[in-house]
Amino acid sequence: MMYVIAGFAIWGLGWLLNLYLANSKWSDYRAMNIAVPLIFGLTVLLVWECFVIGFDVNPVFLPRPSDIVLRMAIEMPRLWADFVQTIVKGALTGYILGGLAAFAIAVLADRSEFLTSGVLPVGSFMAALPIVGIAPIFVKWFGSDWESKAAVVAVMVFFPILVNVVAGMRDTTSMQRDLMRTYGAGYWPTLLKLRLPAAMPFIFNGLKVATTLSLIGAIVAEFFGSPTVGMGFRISTSFGQLALDMVWAEIVIAAIAGTAFYGIVTLIEKGVTFWHPSQR
Amino acid sequence: MTQEPTIDAKGLHLTFETNDGPVHALQDVNLEINKGDFVSFIGPSGCGKTTFLRCIAGLETPTSGHISVNGLTPDEARRVRAYGYVFQAAGLYPWRTIGGNIRLPLEIMGFSKFEMSQRVERVLELVDLTGFDKKFPWQLSGGMQQRASIARALAFDADILLMDEPFGALDEIVRDHLNEQLLQLWARTEKTIGFVTHSIPEAVYLSTKIVVMSPRPGRITDVIDSSLPKERPLDIRDSPEFISIAQRVRDGLRAGHAHV
Amino acid sequence: MTQEPTIDAKGLHLTFETNDGPVHALQDVNLEINKGDFVSFIGPSGCGKTTFLRCIAGLETPTSGHISVNGLTPDEARRVRAYGYVFQAAGLYPWRTIGGNIRLPLEIMGFSKFEMSQRVERVLELVDLTGFDKKFPWQLSGGMQQRASIARALAFDADILLMDEPFGALDEIVRDHLNEQLLQLWARTEKTIGFVTHSIPEAVYLSTKIVVMSPRPGRITDVIDSSLPKERPLDIRDSPEFISIAQRVRDGLRAGHAHV
Amino acid sequence: MKSILPVLTIIAAVLFIWTLAVVPMNMHLTADQAQRSGAIVTPDTPVARKETNGIVLALKNPHLIALTYVGKRPNLPSPHQVGLEMFDTIFGKKITSKRSLVYHGWITLAPTLLGFAIGTLLGVLLAVGIVFSRVMDKSVMPWAIVSQTIPILALAPMIIVVLGAAGIHGVLPKSVIAAYLSFFPVVVGMVKGLRSPDHMQLDLLRTYSTNNVQSFWKLRLPSSTPYLFASLKIGISASLIGTIVAELPTGAKAGFGARMLVGDQYGQPILSWAALFAAALTAAALVGIISLVERGALRKMGMKPA
Amino acid sequence: DGHANSVSLQLQWVTQAQFAGYYVALDKGFYEAEGLDVTILAGGPDIAPPQVLAGGGADAMLNWMPSALSAREKGLPVVNIAQPFKRSGLMLTCWKDTGITKVEDFRGKTIGVWFFGNEYPFLSWMSQVGIPTEGGADGVTVLKQGFNVDPLLNREADCISTMTYNEYGQVIDAGVNPDELVTFQYEEQGVATLEDGIYVLEENLNDPVFVDKMVRFVRASMEGWKYAEANAEEAAGIILDNDDTGAQNEAAQIRMMGEIAKLTAGSNGALDVADFDRTVATLLSGGSDPVISAVPEGAWTHKITDLALK
Ligand SMILES: Nc1ncnc2c1ncn2[C@@H]1O[C@H](COP(=O)(O)OP(=O)(O)OP(=O)(O)O)[C@@H](O)[C@H]1O
Ligand SMILES: Nc1ncnc2c1ncn2[C@@H]1O[C@H](COP(=O)(O)OP(=O)(O)OP(=O)(O)O)[C@@H](O)[C@H]1O
Ligand SMILES: Cc1ncc(C[n+]2csc(CCO)c2C)c(N)n1
Numbered sequence A: 001m002m003y004v005i006a007g008f009a010i011w012g013l014g015w016l017l018n019l020y021l022a023n024s025k026w027s028d029y030r031a032m033n034i035a036v037p038l039i040f041g042l043t044v045l046l047v048w049e050c051f052v053i054g055f056d057v058n059p060v061f062l063p064r065p066s067d068i069v070l071r072m073a074i075e076m077p078r079l080w081a082d083f084v085q086t087i088v089k090g091a092l093t094g095y096i097l098g099g100l101a102a103f104a105i106a107v108l109a110d111r112s113e114f115l116t117s118g119v120l121p122v123g124s125f126m127a128a129l130p131i132v133g134i135a136p137i138f139v140k141w142f143g144s145d146w147e148s149k150a151a152v153v154a155v156m157v158f159f160p161i162l163v164n165v166v167a168g169m170r171d172t173t174s175m176q177r178d179l180m181r182t183y184g185a186g187y188w189p190t191l192l193k194l195r196l197p198a199a200m201p202f203i204f205n206g207l208k209v210a211t212t213l214s215l216i217g218a219i220v221a222e223f224f225g226s227p228t229v230g231m232g233f234r235i236s237t238s239f240g241q242l243a244l245d246m247v248w249a250e251i252v253i254a255a256i257a258g259t260a261f262y263g264i265v266t267l268i269e270k271g272v273t274f275w276h277p278s279q280r
Numbered sequence B, C: 001m002t003q004e005p006t007i008d009a010k011g012l013h014l015t016f017e018t019n020d021g022p023v024h025a026l027q028d029v030n031l032e033i034n035k036g037d038f039v040s041f042i043g044p045s046g047c048g049k050t051t052f053l054r055c056i057a058g059l060e061t062p063t064s065g066h067i068s069v070n071g072l073t074p075d076e077a078r079r080v081r082a083y084g085y086v087f088q089a090a091g092l093y094p095w096r097t098i099g100g101n102i103r104l105p106l107e108i109m110g111f112s113k114f115e116m117s118q119r120v121e122r123v124l125e126l127v128d129l130t131g132f133d134k135k136f137p138w139q140l141s142g143g144m145q146q147r148a149s150i151a152r153a154l155a156f157d158a159d160i161l162l163m164d165e166p167f168g169a170l171d172e173i174v175r176d177h178l179n180e181q182l183l184q185l186w187a188r189t190e191k192t193i194g195f196v197t198h199s200i201p202e203a204v205y206l207s208t209k210i211v212v213m214s215p216r217p218g219r220i221t222d223v224i225d226s227s228l229p230k231e232r233p234l235d236i237r238d239s240p241e242f243i244s245i246a247q248r249v250r251d252g253l254r255a256g257h258a259h260v
Numbered sequence D: 001m002k003s004i005l006p007v008l009t010i011i012a013a014v015l016f017i018w019t020l021a022v023v024p025m026n027m028h029l030t031a032d033q034a035q036r037s038g039a040i041v042t043p044d045t046p047v048a049r050k051e052t053n054g055i056v057l058a059l060k061n062p063h064l065i066a067l068t069y070v071g072k073r074p075n076l077p078s079p080h081q082v083g084l085e086m087f088d089t090i091f092g093k094k095i096t097s098k099r100s101l102v103y104h105g106w107i108t109l110a111p112t113l114l115g116f117a118i119g120t121l122l123g124v125l126l127a128v129g130i131v132f133s134r135v136m137d138k139s140v141m142p143w144a145i146v147s148q149t150i151p152i153l154a155l156a157p158m159i160i161v162v163l164g165a166a167g168i169h170g171v172l173p174k175s176v177i178a179a180y181l182s183f184f185p186v187v188v189g190m191v192k193g194l195r196s197p198d199h200m201q202l203d204l205l206r207t208y209s210t211n212n213v214q215s216f217w218k219l220r221l222p223s224s225t226p227y228l229f230a231s232l233k234i235g236i237s238a239s240l241i242g243t244i245v246a247e248l249p250t251g252a253k254a255g256f257g258a259r260m261l262v263g264d265q266y267g268q269p270i271l272s273w274a275a276l277f278a279a280a281l282t283a284a285a286l287v288g289i290i291s292l293v294e295r296g297a298l299r300k301m302g303m304k305p306a
Numbered sequence E: 001d002g003h004a005n006s007v008s009l010q011l012q013w014v015t016q017a018q019f020a021g022y023y024v025a026l027d028k029g030f031y032e033a034e035g036l037d038v039t040i041l042a043g044g045p046d047i048a049p050p051q052v053l054a055g056g057g058a059d060a061m062l063n064w065m066p067s068a069l070s071a072r073e074k075g076l077p078v079v080n081i082a083q084p085f086k087r088s089g090l091m092l093t094c095w096k097d098t099g100i101t102k103v104e105d106f107r108g109k110t111i112g113v114w115f116f117g118n119e120y121p122f123l124s125w126m127s128q129v130g131i132p133t134e135g136g137a138d139g140v141t142v143l144k145q146g147f148n149v150d151p152l153l154n155r156e157a158d159c160i161s162t163m164t165y166n167e168y169g170q171v172i173d174a175g176v177n178p179d180e181l182v183t184f185q186y187e188e189q190g191v192a193t194l195e196d197g198i199y200v201l202e203e204n205l206n207d208p209v210f211v212d213k214m215v216r217f218v219r220a221s222m223e224g225w226k227y228a229e230a231n232a233e234e235a236a237g238i239i240l241d242n243d244d245t246g247a248q249n250e251a252a253q254i255r256m257m258g259e260i261a262k263l264t265a266g267s268n269g270a271l272d273v274a275d276f277d278r279t280v281a282t283l284l285s286g287g288s289d290p291v292i293s294a295v296p297e298g299a300w301t302h303k304i305t306d307l308a309l310k
């Protein structure tokens, strides 16, 4: 009971602290962008810990955060190997391949209205292929190792990037286009000097959504066949063994890696699209 | 070739379809502009000045009628980069600095690095924006943006300059200064210039030909060939000739308004 | 209350931080505007006219100095809807028709349906756009859009009207017409008006007070109280008094430019 | 409607490549099978064939090419196999039959729609919160991102078990997973959209001294509309995928997901492929409906649809 | 009340003849005759029955004993109350042309294994015969096998895990001749562990109401099993009726029922303690990373079966 009350108290305190920080005069500092979510996260963890103890939750259900941290400390080498297998080999490779393909197809299709209006619906059809359907097929085609995971990721990230590149390249004002026309600018100058720069805010939208998709894709595909290493392998195996602390340790790694990946893309976006109203 | 007009519009019509009915932006417009002419377009707002300029530049396709530029279609002329165009709004690319915006046409037309920086510097000076080349458009005032867009159009030497109210957002002093500069440029280079303005003195001061337009439907109501000499000091504006031309323009304008 | 100036700026500074150094948009600006004044701001582009108007409206926060509006801070005054503001560019909402755009402030301020349609009709007529209420902004010419944005600011009766070059894109005839209308409105309603313009005659014709500004850093170089009577027919512009005030403004402007 | 021809063209191209790919993809299995029934195959052992690329193998054994199109458990079913299976299970069965894809489609569709509604509502609410509250902006957005980096298939069983323990069965648990996947694109798109008004548009409202509620209805919401629809299209596909993922830990009993799984497990790839394509078609149809609504809405708002 | 007579059973896989006894008992009204209202919850690749049990989502679960004992050690006290499966159906199926004839030949080969708590029997076996599972020329390379037999057909793996009653038949259905294959049944290798048993939470066994309904449940279930053994075709038909996916085919289910009958034959439902001890011994010999570290106490009870079979 004590713990439950403590949980609620921490909840309230964390919220108040954030309320204060976010509205304080420091709220525009860079550090606040990290501190506030961190406090939020820390609060969640503490409340979680208190509630698990207080409500006596069975650890095969929900482990305590402290157990998870402990597990992470013990299993570092294994977690690292899983990370390399799944994120570096599977997700990143697939992200790059899928991104390049989407980009190439978008730019190609964009040359003609005809191709674009054909590629987009077919692309959206592809995006709707559920991962639990394509993962077994790709494992069959490309084997159990990371290649099949990269293929799944490539397919998953393809559409969001494609749509955004296409939409972005159309997001120019008529005056901006007319200006290019008065220069008698051909396809390439218009592409390089107007359409691509103007498309950047959209492209980064797609790239950001794709970061989270790529992690999910690589991890989930391992459920359908893998070597005996990898985050998805570990999650499903540990889940079957009811080693929930290990499952959560991997989830934490996935969350950290995913957030970092997203953050890096966001940083690049800030640098590239500094001129867009949403960045100013 | 010298006989043939640089720009020749015959029986031009242009109708926009809108949600509540067609808008006749241009109706039976006929106009000849010769090489080296400085033509001003003046008329109430909505009379089709912008639309006509866009037709010349091949940015808008007339519903019917015929238009030729240097004996080519406007589209072809556009492709051989016959025009410099200044839009009614500045329309700078937000991801480029002022310098970068001016460099844009130069890059496209393949000028050398050195040539580019020289030209950028020269036109920035011309429009009084020296030192602003590293700023981004949103960091400039409205008038400064407009001047940057004029600089952009001047940076490459197109034979035909089309300017849609380029000096609208500028004060009298700068405006006088730029008017003089423009006249000098025109005299020196023999460019053909199409120029939209709302200022009667400006139109009279600059032009060899003044086209008065009237709205609903947009059409030309008067074409005045200026009898002013090519050499025009600012104080020519007090000459009786100047005042009489201005009066004719004003009457034409008033007639257009009465029609409303 | 009648003693106290409606708008009172004391020692205003405003500096923008940009990628290549700070820009001093306003430096030590002091100005008092009394209730019922019609104040024009004139100066070369980039001298801070827009910035100062935005400070009055509470849209920009000065780096230092003090400003009060009706004894309130600009922010507070904004909150009691003391202002009507016309921006330098039309800034109509593209998803609303012209009528819808004018109705926008009225909806927000909770006017009745009937009242709204009456007011929309009235101000559309005032700016000569009757019949255009169902068109979308991009179907209008530049000048027509600007007039629509003026109508939008006039539709609700704010005590203070701030207008940033409202007539820049209009031709002389319409401009004269709107100038007269504005003067009438002002005389009738005793509004306090802040008005940015680049036209010296316009400034002199309209104002009770003319503020001449100069750039880099942006500051006030002259404040001219007009001795013209309140009743002003258009031909007052030929009176010697008018011409002498205009000359003073022109001199002030020129001095500002020389400084560049 | 004018996009029908281009779409058909692209589909034709895809089908063409697909048809070509069937040969090398299935060549090994076909060769193994042909050899068992006495045909002469080069190279003549499966182990040697494994080292040979599918195209080369096809060139060496042209007489087997036709057989690659009719295998019962191909690596890549040929388009006509999938097409026939789909036709048969969509039109050839009573829609109440367990063998009808229409029946399974409905099983999957119901949680999808409910989940989409929940997810969209949640997404819009969060986006509004993020745009109007600094605390929400700073603390919720990073965690919304984190939530999407958690592999859903790992989380799904726990959610299902927790809800099951709370006595919630049936459509709702699947909808929760569907909502979990669909809220994120809506948040991201809506935040972007609600922040898309430019300075002048915002300043105008400031001069009217609007409160947040008014600026939401009059400015932010209208200008976010294009973004909203773009997100809804992604969201509805995500919702469908969520439902299908959720069909595994809810005991893969019925629905597209169950068909895919069971087809895969019992060596009936054609059945899986048919379910896979039916799912994608369903999503495409849902996206199409949203596009139609979008068209109407944007036209009414005077925006020229792109 | 409802609680006294309602039972929900969590299966460990999708509806198939492996679970025929329960479906038959339901369909033939054996449960009803005992006054029970039984719900059968199908399983699948992403369902851990012990977790469902812990969450209160089911009264009883089916599980393989290694997985159940491991859950017990993890702090989830599950107890075996009945053991309808006497023999193990687990085996490895290998291509003959890989040269594999005996266990020693596994070295340097790739083998597909089911994980998710089902890897223990294999790992124990390998550690008993001294073959490392970390790959290399000297050990086996382990693949986490998906839910189909493609790794074998595509020759990605030299051997895969199969059940006598299901996956093995699928390999044959794919056109493979039995004499192209070599099989290793865990039962014959002496490393068999007990498969599908009925488990409940230990604490529930203190509740007489619960015990009473379990007694009736086990009695009816065993009746179902015996009926299914004797009427394979009818049982397969019942499975098909209960399969909501509409994807199962009849021939495969009839064959599966036939093979399942061989595994349930010889069990009256009561756990044979010798089988239990053998399972525990196998698991304890699991080398460096054993499934369980000590002989489990109280992991089974005859309390239910004693009453049920009386
Ligand atoms: N957001 C901004 N960031 C940086 N500098 C700015 C910004 N806005 C304005 N400035 C600078 O402040 C100065 C004053 O600008 P302001 O817009 O007030 O001029 P203005 O008098 O209205 O000119 P114009 O007549 O051309 O509209 C200019 O030098 C401009 O470059
Ligand atoms: N894209 C369009 N769709 C529909 N109507 C249009 C469009 N563009 C212009 N118009 C209409 O055509 C007419 C002429 O417009 P135009 O822009 O040529 O006028 P303008 O003479 O340049 O006016 P201003 O001096 O105000 O810029 C106007 O009535 C305008 O409403
Ligand atoms: C994820 C997962 N993988 C393997 C098994 C083991 N298993 C137990 S019964 C059965 C059916 C065989 O036809 C299989 C494969 C499981 N339960 N869950």
Ligand SMILES: [Mg+2]
Residues within 6 Å of the ligand: B049, B050, B051, B088, B164, C141, C142, C143
């Ligand atoms: Mg115009």
Ligand SMILES: [Mg+2]
Residues within 6 Å of the ligand: B141, B142, B143, C049, C050, C051, C088, C164
């Ligand atoms: Mg300004």
